[in-house]
Amino acid sequence: MTRLLPVQDSSSFLSTTTIIALTVFFTLLCACIVIGHLLEENRWANESITSLLLGLISGVVVLLVTKFHSSKILVFSENLFFLYLLPPIIFNAGFQVKKKQFFQNFTTILLFGVFGSMISFCLISLGAFLLFKRIGITSLSMQDYLAVGAILSATDSVCTLQVLSQDDTPFLYSIVFGEGVVNDATSIVLFNAVQSLDLGSINAITALKLLGTFLYLFFTSTALGITVGFLSAYIIKTLYFGRHSTDREVALMMLMAYCSYMVAELLNLSGILTIFFCGIVMSHYTWHNVTESSRVTTKHSFATISFIAETFIFLYVGMDALDIDKWKSSNASLGTSIAVSSTLFALVLIGRAAFVFPISNCTNCIKRRESTQIQFRSQFIIWWAGLMRGAVTIALTYNQFSKSDTTTEDGALMITSTIIVVLFSTVVFGSITKPLIEAVKLKHAKPAISDETDSPSFEDLRLLFLENGDPNDQGNNQRGPWQSSFRLLISNPTSTVHYFWRKFDDKFMRPVFGGRGFVPFVPGSPSGAADEIS
């Protein structure tokens, strides 16, 4: 029916150009890792920037070697990106995310990811529509403007992972990264909607339909990911793979996670959301059902694969930036290019500011406890860290503006301008964010901004609800326990939900699907237990 990979028609085994491309690429990847390691101590640089710059440099070298005919060893391929590079990154993020922190901020994350992206989309589309005509771009259609909005609303969750540290700033990490994952889904939904939109009949019903589609996508994708995660936990627990080989366990976890992504794409759902939630469920249940060596292996090998994919993407984007054909066919003067790029970038800045600050303040009004509020400094970092644009943006731009080889002049200009925005935002914001966070922290001599979660109140809850807990111990609490629990439920809904979830998890879920404390016998060496069950 279709070919997964092209069959090379050359007479030799493998085409020489493919081998050259792969050799150069993998050598550069090795170089990125070594350089990234050497620059680890340096707080301005990080792996993304290193690989981006290394990609740019090698692009220049190829350009010089081929005498300005081509700068590309590899053409940016949406298939490669969406099928093979993005899934492991998002899966690993779900697998390693701190679940408690993530679910405590779930409401805020959803608000940012859904409404925020929509506000940003509207503002950028409107801004581009109003401003581009003044620069002299006239051939873009209404659909193109809407697409620009959707494309530039997609924040880069990959670079965010590298800039923010889950250990130093857990609150900011969970907000910005969680928003990035939901935002990916939102922008892709918006982009697909824009591409299939009948522009003759835009009205309130269309908008409602869009929202309906989004909600459908969100819930079905999440449900699919959770289902596959539970399935993997159940299979590995019931069949007890560890007794024969640890390799099968690891392979099954990898393959089932990837399957969840592919099935989601097959059903036209958001694969990113699916594999993210699959990762969360796998780390909560499946991971505890496997042997000790499988645990170490999965933890590190998922991180390694994700790390390689990230480096690959940035190297790729860097090499792709000098796409000489696009630069030639855009035909625009340097002035126009700069004007378009800076307009787009300004719109990105405004579009993000227009939802981060209002939504943060709204949530602050609802949450009354001082410690759970998002302070202004944190709001600023959330705004700043989400300004980076990455590979999703580039993939979407190519998809919109370089269809079927008939790129218009303005289309080519949009591609090159988007590449400039991506490069600029990644290099500049990527290098400044870390020092900025440190500066903000140091200035106020506070180890963590707003990172105090409501764990003290969770302790209260535990004391209140625990059957074995003695209520008389709480000397300074004068009211009866039920009155107090009602007060806690109102003031700390997240903790209460978390408490009941834990009880439900321990009583019903873990006995069936495994998990911490509910694992079958784990032998030290997997082959050692081969004789016990037969």
Add this chain to the structure above:
Amino acid sequence: MTRLLPVQDSSSFLSTTTIIALTVFFTLLCACIVIGHLLEENRWANESITSLLLGLISGVVVLLVTKFHSSKILVFSENLFFLYLLPPIIFNAGFQVKKKQFFQNFTTILLFGVFGSMISFCLISLGAFLLFKRIGITSLSMQDYLAVGAILSATDSVCTLQVLSQDDTPFLYSIVFGEGVVNDATSIVLFNAVQSLDLGSINAITALKLLGTFLYLFFTSTALGITVGFLSAYIIKTLYFGRHSTDREVALMMLMAYCSYMVAELLNLSGILTIFFCGIVMSHYTWHNVTESSRVTTKHSFATISFIAETFIFLYVGMDALDIDKWKSSNASLGTSIAVSSTLFALVLIGRAAFVFPISNCTNCIKRRESTQIQFRSQFIIWWAGLMRGAVTIALTYNQFSKSDTTTEDGALMITSTIIVVLFSTVVFGSITKPLIEAVKLKHAKPAISDETDSPSFEDLRLLFLENGDPNDQGNNQRGPWQSSFRLLISNPTSTVHYFWRKFDDKFMRPVFGGRGFVPFVPGSPSGAADEIS
């Protein structure tokens, strides 16, 4: 310059057919793993056969669903096989091979792999040339006959790995698997030579040139693999990656191994030999330089990736077997098909017998010690276990007989017959080998046939050469130590070489490249040591 992967020209993100193909394929892979696990206790079945049969069944299903238009979800691609599936399998084999055992039998392995393959090549080519005309195949050229010889001389090292156990029968494993790796290189060299041969001028000089090419390939490929292995050990030891992240170490090992394969292919060397020796050096040096968690991760993740690739290949071959277009265009009657397939298979049997037994007996004449001789029962198993033909054979057949879409009738017949030989040999020999080995062993009530290595003599050596060893302890050895050492050197050259290699290794190699006992400080958790060096 070239595209790594095809850019999908459809308007949606990803082409639906690609997604369907990938979903079906990865679901089948999961099914293979689960079924393989359930059949673990069954001694007739193994993972290869399961996936081969599952591939066949799904081929039939696709055939029925598409109403006999196509049986293929994926077309067999040489690129996919040689670029992405074969390297991890061979690398892992080198990484996990028992080095002492392998190098002790190195001479035998080389004799089998080089001269054996050449004998087999000559016999199969000659046999096909003489017999095919009687069946009624006339359109094949001289070059085609030689190609058939090269193609069917390629044993399947992947299936051998599954059938023989390194722990139960280390001697047989090291001989058959080692031969398989060298044999892969030989057949590919022969095949390339045949394809580029000017048939007008075959003489003794051509034959000598072929041998020269082979020797050049063998030594440069091996040297390249060893160099890359040492480079990785040196980089990881000197830069001490473990202090920052275990992921970088694992990524660097993977990427450098893959690089060695690509560079070898780029220089027209044998990538298989290169990556095999790279794996050996990495397991001896690099592996000891990384953190504890990296060691567990690399050991299991390399095995897992190799395992997935193996299952993938067999599933692929199974699905590809029902290539309806080839069966249609071969146009041959059932009788002719069976005649050609059984002729080919008979030639494979004879070709292998013609070198296994003579070479074994030759080495037996040279080695005088009873325990190092290859007994007849072992010879039989070596002959038997190497009869399986696999994906390399299929890839080479496609390369020779389906060039540029103008497959002749006889070419198509050759492809379908080769597929039958591969399926038959894998299923029949794959399922019988394990019980056969057990039967031979049980019959003679001997736990291991010829698996007694000369380790006692190595103990003697250690006592003799060790500076701290007291020579007076050897009560029953009346001669002087030097006389005795000379005797040992003559009777046990391998152990002596091994002893001097160990001394050299400990004194010069390990201090530079790391290795067991020469590792830098390994912290329990990699991030814990981050502050120690700055």
